[in-house]
Amino acid sequence: MLFNSWIFFLFLPLVFAAVYAVPQKYRWIILLVASYVFYGWWNADFLIIIAFSTVLDYFCALKIEDSENQYIRKRWAALSLGINLGILFLFKYFYFFIGSTAWMQDFVSPHQKLKDLVEFFGKSLPVGISFYTFQTMSYTLDVYYKRAKPERHLGQFALFVSYFPQLVAGPIERFTHLNEQLKVEHKLLYQNLQLGFRLMLYGFFVKMVIADNLSYTVSSIFNDPGKWKYYWNIIGVLSFGFQIYADFFGYSLIAQGVAKLFGIELMDNFNRPYLSNNISEFWKRWHISLSTWFRDYVYIPLGGNRVSHSKWIFNIMLVFVLSGLWHGANYTFLIWGALHGLFYLVERFSPFSLKFKWLNIVITFLAVAFAWIFFRAENLDQAFQVIKGLAGALDGQRQLDTQPYIFLLLLIFGILELARGNKRFDQFCASYSGIQRWTLYCFLIFCILTVCGSEYSAFIYFKF
Amino acid sequence: MIVNVKHTVYKFLAVVFTVYISAFVYMKIYWVPELKDQGPMLFNLLEFEWHNDALYIGESSNYWIAPEDQDKRTISDMINDSLPGYRLSGMQVPAYHAGMFLPIINMIDTKSRVKHLVVTMNLRSFDKPWILSTQEGALMRAKCFYYSSNPVYNRMCAALGYYYNPSPESQDKKMLEAFEFDTLKVNFPLKFNTIKRWCEQEKFPLPQGGEDFPKRELADHYIKAYAFQIDTNTNPRIKDFDAIVKVCKQKNIKLYFNILAENIEWADSLVGKELVYFMKANRDLLIARYSKMGVVMVDNLELVPGRYFGEKNWTTEHYSEQGRRIVAVNVCHALINGMTIKK
Numbered sequence: 073m074l075f076n077s078w079i080f081f082l083f084l085p086l087v088f089a090a091v092y093a094v095p096q097k098y099r100w101i102i103l104l105v106a107s108y109v110f111y112g113w114w115n116a117d118f119l120i121i122i123a124f125s126t127v128l129d130y131f132c133a134l135k136i137e138d139s140e141n142q143y144i145r146k147r148w149a150a151l152s153l154g155i156n157l158g159i160l161f162l163f164k165y166f167y168f169f170i171g172s173t174a175w176m177q178d179f180v181s182p183h184q185k186l187k188d189l190v191e192f193f194g195k196s197l198p199v200g201i202s203f204y205t206f207q208t209m210s211y212t213l214d215v216y217y218k219r220a221k222p223e224r225h226l227g228q229f230a231l232f233v234s235y236f237p238q239l240v241a242g243p244i245e246r247f248t249h250l251n252e253q254l255k256v257e258h259k260l261l262y263q264n265l266q267l268g269f270r271l272m273l274y275g276f277f278v279k280m281v282i283a284d285n286l287s288y289t290v291s292s293i294f295n296d297p298g299k300w301k302y303y304w305n306i307i308g309v310l311s312f313g314f315q316i317y318a319d320f321f322g323y324s325l326i327a328q329g330v331a332k333l334f335g336i337e338l339m340d341n342f343n344r345p346y347l348s349n350n351i352s353e354f355w356k357r358w359h360i361s362l363s364t365w366f367r368d369y370v371y372i373p374l375g376g377n378r379v380s381h382s383k384w385i386f387n388i389m390l391v392f393v394l395s396g397l398w399h400g401a402n403y404t405f406l407i408w409g410a411l412h413g414l415f416y417l418v419e420r421f422s423p424f425s426l427k428f429k430w431l432n433i434v435i436t437f438l439a440v441a442f443a444w445i446f447f448r449a450e451n452l453d454q455a456f457q458v459i460k461g462l463a464g465a466l467d468g469q470r471q472l473d474t475q476p477y478i479f480l481l482l483l484i485f486g487i488l489e490l491a492r493g494n495k496r497f498d499q500f501c502a503s504y505s506g507i508q509r510w511t512l513y514c515f516l517i518f519c520i521l522t523v524c525g526s527e528y529s530a531f532i533y534f535k536f
Numbered sequence: 537m538i539v540n541v542k543h544t545v546y547k548f549l550a551v552v553f554t555v556y557i558s559a560f561v562y563m564k565i566y567w568v569p570e571l572k573d574q575g576p577m578l579f580n581l582l583e584f585e586w587h588n589d590a591l592y593i594g595e596s597s598n599y600w601i602a603p604e605d606q607d608k609r610t611i612s613d614m615i616n617d618s619l620p621g622y623r624l625s626g627m628q629v630p631a632y633h634a635g636m637f638l639p640i641i642n643m644i645d646t647k648s649r650v651k652h653l654v655v656t657m658n659l660r661s662f663d664k665p666w667i668l669s670t671q672e673g674a675l676m677r678a679k680c681f682y683y684s685s686n687p688v689y690n691r692m693c694a695a696l697g698y699y700y701n702p703s704p705e706s707q708d709k710k711m712l713e714a715f716e717f718d719t720l721k722v723n724f725p726l727k728f729n730t731i732k733r734w735c736e737q738e739k740f741p742l743p744q745g746g747e748d749f750p751k752r753e754l755a756d757h758y759i760k761a762y763a764f765q766i767d768t769n770t771n772p773r774i775k776d777f778d779a780i781v782k783v784c785k786q787k788n789i790k791l792y793f794n795i796l797a798e799n800i801e802w803a804d805s806l807v808g809k810e811l812v813y814f815m816k817a818n819r820d821l822l823i824a825r826y827s828k829m830g831v832v833m834v835d836n837l838e839l840v841p842g843r844y845f846g847e848k849n850w851t852t853e854h855y856s857e858q859g860r861r862i863v864a865v866n867v868c869h870a871l872i873n874g875m876t877i878k879k
Contacts, residue, residue: 074697076695076696076697077696077697078693078696078697078698079697081696262539280695284695506543510547510550513550514550514551514553514554517551517554517555517558518554518557518558518561521554521555521558521559521562521688521692522558522561522562522565522566522688523566524695525695526570526574526691526694526695527677527694527695528677528694528695528696528697528701
């Protein structure tokens with residue numbers, strides 16, 4: 073089920089009413105059923121994977137906790153991680169792996185059943201598999217490192233894994249942060265509804281008005297970069313930078329808003345990333361739940377910055393390449409991750425420092441936007457075509473018929489983002505009077521109704 | 537939870553007012569330009585209905601033009617040029633079927649000039665590959681823009697996915713099941729009573745050995761496209777055409793169903809008489825059904841020779857200028873009769 077679908081507008085009030093209608097001790101059942109319905113709406117078959125992951129991690133964590141023997145603890149942790157990563161590999165990387173290794177192809181080709189199996193995994197990607205797999209893996213690791221006590225209530229743990237507002241595209245919550253909140257009784261508070269609806273309204277505006285309207289410009293350019301005048305390629309690439317931000321940020325806001333209606337506070341996933349001074353700062357502001365995951369569970373266990381210089385460089389590149397591959401099995405994601413790693417290292421070793429802050433921001437944004445080309449392109453060939461188009465090497469002559477008001481909307485979005493400073497949108501609104509707030513809400517509703525993208529489109533990050 | 541009732545009423549009114557203003561502004565500023573892209577047939581209707589006595593509603597068959605054609609006019613243009621004293625315009629979008637025409641016809645203003653309506657009746661639109669096309673979701677999305685409800689409501693339906701949107705996989709699965717299990721029932725001996733078996737049995741051996749695969753593939757297309765029997769109780773197209781008849785009666789519009797020409801010659805030479813039988817039987821059924829309902833049936837099914845079909849490697853209703861002219865003349869005769877009778 074998509075947040076921006078009509079069925080969600082029926083689903084949410086029903087779940088909301090049901091949750092607050094029952095006593096606290098039964099609420100987890102309502103939320104768990106709702107979460108499974110929410111996920112099963114796409115493909116009920118894939119619920120088996122979530123259920124399997126849940127049961128596996130539940131038992132492995134208990135076994136880890138119950139044992140004092142380090143070897144046994146390690147074995148249970150390895151079992152949990154191995155199976156979780158195995159499932160992720162099967163559904164996300166297996167097809168790519170077979171397709172890109174000649175000897176595997178030679179091995180598979182003569183066996184029809186094996187070929188069908190590979191085809192099956194190539195075609196079936198459970199929505200949000202990377203998100204919930206990483207969330208459950210962090211739980212196992214937290215229990216293993218004794219940073220968290222395991223949950224002994226299977227139903228409660230299942231809810232932590234599948235809590236619907238953040239199930240398919242994050243934020244990738246930590247067990248200690250989310251589970252405790254899910255267990256506590258939340259009263260129906262006007263303030264929670266107020267904050268929740270604010271976040272949701274802004275989220276829908278950002279997704280449906282900004283991201284969806286930019287998608288036409290972006291897909292036209294990426295589908296056929298050679299067709300357009302070079303400056304349209306530049307506009308297309310920059311537009312994708314804003315589209316993906318608006319799309320993912322919009323999703324995160326709606327997720328936070330929906331969770332807030334139930335009294336749950338989800339972590340912030342974004343902090344105005346395009347105002348970063350450098351790549352390192354960008355990764356502290358962009359998809360924060362994923363970057364902190366990689367920091368805590370990959371980078372630091374590898375030694376962090378307390379290793380030799382060459383090992384550190386290797387670790388940095390590894391973490392960035394892995395975060396690229398986390399998004400999907402494609403060389404484009406690998407290059408996207410590697411580019412960020414490279415930018416990070418160049419920045420770190422660069423003897424130059426720019427005097428003007430705004431220039432740093434512009435350069436960082438341009439570097440990020442350039443890397444987005446690989447993220448958006450379906451293959452390397454398309455990415456290089458777009459780059460050629462940027463350089464004006466493709467002789468395209470056509471003008472794109474993008475509606476000019478889209479750029480005006482983008483400007484309004486930019487002003488709102490600048491105006492809210494470091495405050496979250498709901499807190500930002502709270503600093504204004506009722507009339508000012510409601511003028512803004514009415515404006516956002518007006519934009520959604522009159523100029524939102526009319527294409528029914530899923531969130532970009534759902535496919536990861 | 538404590539709620540200030542007065543404030544809540546104000547907030548509610550503010551939202552209602554915003555929705556009202558949004559609907560007004562959208563309708564006045566954005567609706568018509570958006571229709572140009574999202575709902576082109578309604579865009580045409582809004583323009584044509586006040587200046588035309590007749591409308592011609594169709595799909596790609598109306599505007600497809602062979603590169604070598606000297607006469608580049610569409611079928612509807614040819615009809616218009618042959619209708620002295622009357623004006624007719626064509627409205628067409630590729631892959632549209634009667635289910636898409638219905639809401640458009642519903643939108644014709646009874647006070648408008650339009651009193652005659654020619655609706656394309658494409659035999660293939662009754663078959664499973666078209667009914668279960670993977671394009672159906674996209675068509676249903678476009679259909680949102682054609683409803684008579686408030687345009688803002690319509691566009692929100694499209695944006696929030698409030699339309700029938702089957703997945704391509706489920707459509708393909710249903711189609712394959714239909715090919716395998718839907719049986720053809722006739723009162724003469726038929727070797728293969730399902731599409732799947734029929735296709736499997738078709739062979740095109742080459743003199744030097746092996747098989748002529750392009751020919752076989754084309755024969756398969758013909759079988760899948762035409763080897764069916766219209767079930768008037770279940771076929772969704774029948775329901776659509778029935779509804780069109782009803783709407784036109786209510787609006788007092790004279791209705792003409794234009795049964796498009798199919799490549800009978802190729803169907804016969806590639807697959808055989810059995811396939812042609814199904815094509816004709818379906819045509820006869822449609823003529824009998826809708827003539828009874830008072831619709832003027834224009835039968836072009838067998839009129840266009842195979843050489844006048846634009847694309848030889850596919851089952852389409854795309855005609856060269858001679859083919860278009862044959863269809864246009866036939867429709868024109870029907871219209872002149874209809875218009876004279878009315879006079």
